[in-house]
Amino acid sequence: MQTLRRDRETDPGAHFFFNRLRVPLSNLTDPNKRVKPSDFAGKPQTPGFAARKIAADLLGNVVHKRRPLDNELDLNSGHSGFRELAFNDRALVRAILGVCLRHRGEIAEIIDRLLDRPIPEKSGRVLDILHVGIAQMLFMEVPDRAAVSLAVENASADRRARPYKGLVNGVLRRLGREREALTSDLDRAALNTPEWLLESWTQSYGAETAKAIATAHQSEAALDLTIKDGSSEVWAEKLGGTVVGAGSVRLVKKGAVDKLEGFEEGAWWVQDAAAALPAKLLGDLRGKRVADLCAAPGGKTAQLAAAGAEVTAVDISKGRLKRVSENLSRLKLSSEIVTSDIREWEPEAPFDAILLDAPCSATGTIRRHPDVPWLKQLYDVETLSKIQGELLRRVIGWLKPGGVLVYCTCSLEKAEGEDQIASVLAEVDGIELIPVTADEIGGLAASVTEEGYLRTLPCQPVTKAGDETGLDGFFAARIKRL
Template sequence: MTKRPNSNPKPEAGTAAERFDKPGFAARKVAADLLGNVVFKKRPLDGELDTVSGHSGFRVLAANDRALVRAIVGTALRRRGEIAAVLERLLDRPIPEKTGRILDILHVAIAQMLFMEVPDRAAVSLAVDHAGLDRRARPYKGLVNGVLRRLGREKEEITGGLEPDLLNTPDWLLESWRETFGEDTARMIAKAHQSEAALDLSVKADPEDWARRLGGETVGTGSVRLTKKGAVEALEGFEDGQWWVQDAAAALPARLLGEVTGLEVADLCAAPGGKTAQLAAAGANVTAIDISSARLKRLEGNMARLGLNVRTVAADLRKFEPDAPFDAVLLDAPCSATGTIRRHPDVPWIKQPYDVEKLTEIQRTLLDRVVGWVKPGGLIVYCTCSLETSEGEAQAAAFLERQKGRVTRVDVVPDEVGGLAHLVTNDGYLRCLPCHNAAATGESKGMDGFFAARFKRL
């Protein structure tokens, strides 16, 4: 009698099934997938990393593997230009198109070999396995092996003479910063982007005490900057709603509204809610408006944890009309987000100059609309997390010209921003750069790039 074949044979050594089960393989495969989705499909990294709606392969990974994926992709994006230059030195000719994930596989491996504490042999072995399992990349499996082994042998020679700060910034961004801030500052901005952002917290009260409890320091106007990173949810005070995560620079614009106790304040484009929380904690009656219902749900969850009551409205500001004018308005307008590259390293690779042009039109429209939403004598604070002057200084100046007789500028003064005089421009605007010191004394480098202008309704 003929035996029936085993329907579940044990995989032979070296088979695809065995390689897929190799420790670390799944994380590297997902990292390469995400990297390609960001760079070539222009998908925002935050969306890909969402544990509910993001990349399917990422969602099923264990927590430690998800953390590894974040680290690999973040490094590969921060160092993308540098890695591309290394590959150019390693290859005799460019890799042809339609080769599957081959470039992404190489970028992921090189990021680990040059910038992470991963043994070369592990990075090379997993990259070769990945190439072997990708139908279109398989013909280049030998190339992957040879290129990466050569890099392991000749690191110093192959990486010598590279200029990371310039290589890792797209030309259009670097030219924009040179024109605006000068060569030296442009280079300092680019250099700041090579490091991850610090973890800053805004606290309800007594920042000095919370800095002591959490082992951090106070910066800006009372933000607590932590020197050690870990699971935010596990930190003291999270469950009790004593603080929320917010970059020190992002915490400054809401301060420009001054004393808001009892005032009706609109926080426009409000999600995820850092500024909403600031205003509500300061005693304002806040109406938080955002176009995204999903993002507002997240904001509402944050407010519930913090024990803060706010009114939320899901609406497109280009069509929305308030029932009554507000005492003050904070407009954190949609922007290119080029000031947040330290924490969002995908931004340089998914944004283009035409994105800035489209966004400046939206900003212009929103600014002109909100003038009528504020009572005479009320304040409007306009801010963006962009380094581009077209979304900052030029936008504010054009608004003043268009609304002459209806609004006037109210200059920002250093005392309002923790004595950080270097953040106040000659025109009375707030301008933060990623290379700026976040404290009035000592060395606490780094903050998001932010612009803010304050106007008074006449």
């Protein structure tokens, strides 16, 4: 994939501009430092400065050090500077990072057009500061003057970046003057999607759908709820939402989840409308023994328990299972909790049904996890595909005769979905595919493939009428043991 670049050899304006701002870019070094608000105690600073400083630091940790954003933002074990911020500043940091990551390729192209030569890889936080500044100028309601001033202050606060505060100031001011010329011809969907991902989606779904998927990722995911007793219409009215998918409630306005009506009493839990579909494929579960494998974060465990199943929830992460237990307690639901790698664990008796939400690349969740495209690589898909195949073949043997297994992943890659099922059906005796029907998933016919798989895409309708779109990318298939 090729992108346009502003060339100082053919653009006299660019050459003149950077002659005036000329600095030894090769001298930029990586501060490699985790900053926190207390580092600036006693020093006068502009309101909002600490949030921008932390945002640049976290952005660098995610894209350069490949640290998952959720880990950095964890209030118990995440970045110490982020944890020290006030609530409003933490919300601002989250918003800035979301925009920076959703528009990362686009912002990088703009920087290329503004610089007469690329900034060296080991350039410290200067590049991250520019990304944070541009994100605010182009995509957030922050006045240019404030965004530029805070970016310059951010560079000035770091002794290694301080010599280049003039470059930061000049680049951002020029963007303010020439934003239309610099941004009008950008192919945003392509720029903001790593090449290997766009090629994968084009091969799987066609160029038009691939672009629609990439475009959908530029918008933040909606907040969907699963209602414990199934009274979706009632809760949609109470919370001012709409019913989507197969009974999920989509909220129009977002706010603090724990302040919404019904949270304390355990009437619902947060779960994307697409993520709520696989468990529904298991049918009537009242009184049945059901395994939820790779169970965390626990939305599907809650679904199975609410449906009347005797649930055994298994996951390798003790910490994530602790949250599953806490959520089940709030919801007044119960499940047996097992901390184990299912490649080593053995059940005491076979199950009536199994839900295997296999570990995957999570490329279907980019709307809510915008760091995924910049953390994952093609080799991650290849590695995970091998694990998925191993798990799938292992757990089929844990079904009773006549039992049903639903295999699912929150990935858009066919290697982690369709290819896995085609392979296991061809290689394993005594099983058959039970096709999914639109009626089982709220009439979402566009999400049922010719083979009878469930395949949701971020650009697909989320209602039977097709008047609203926006789903996580999910794959699910249903297999019966004969």
